[in-house]
Amino acid sequence: MSGLFSAAMPIPSHTGLALLAVLIGGAQLVLAKGTSAHRLLGWLWVTLMIYVAVSSFFISAIQTWRGFSPIHLLSVWTLLALAIAVYHARVGNIRQHQRWMVQLYVLALLVTGLFTLWPGRLMHEVIFGG
Numbered sequence: 001m002s003g004l005f006s007a008a009m010p011i012p013s014h015t016g017l018a019l020l021a022v023l024i025g026g027a028q029l030v031l032a033k034g035t036s037a038h039r040l041l042g043w044l045w046v047t048l049m050i051y052v053a054v055s056s057f058f059i060s061a062i063q064t065w066r067g068f069s070p071i072h073l074l075s076v077w078t079l080l081a082l083a084i085a086v087y088h089a090r091v092g093n094i095r096q097h098q099r100w101m102v103q104l105y106v107l108a109l110l111v112t113g114l115f116t117l118w119p120g121r122l123m124h125e126v127i128f129g130g
Contacts, residue, residue, distance in 0.1 A: 010055040010058050013055065017052055017055075018048075018052045018109065021049055022109050024048065026105075033098075034094075046085075053076075054075070056075040057072060071112065077107075081100055085100035
């Protein structure tokens with residue numbers, strides 16, 4: 001775990017807030033919808049996701065195209081999808097809001113999180129050892 005905390009910024013905050021987003025997002029999926037608690041946690045989750053997506057642009061461990069990688073495309077998609085999901089909630093299209101939020105949770109957090117466990121990546125070393 002010490003490797004994570006000694007990593008260059010913004011890796012420690014990016015990772016910690018992404019893990020918090022996984023927990024809050026999971027809670028959002030199972031808790032009652034439409035309540036004030038759901039809205040409050042939802043705004044917190046959106047804020048966390050914005051930070052995680054934007055901070056990813058300052059992480060360039062994998063450089064495919066001039067300092068960027070396919071993960072950065074997912075970050076762009078995440079920011080757009082967050083705007084779309086919030087829009088749908090604001091206009092009352094709850095079915096589309098729910099679809100976009102579930103896609104965000106699965107693709108931007110769970111699938112991406114699994115890729116961080118790839119051998120040679122920092123999180124692989126943190127969890128499975130050097």
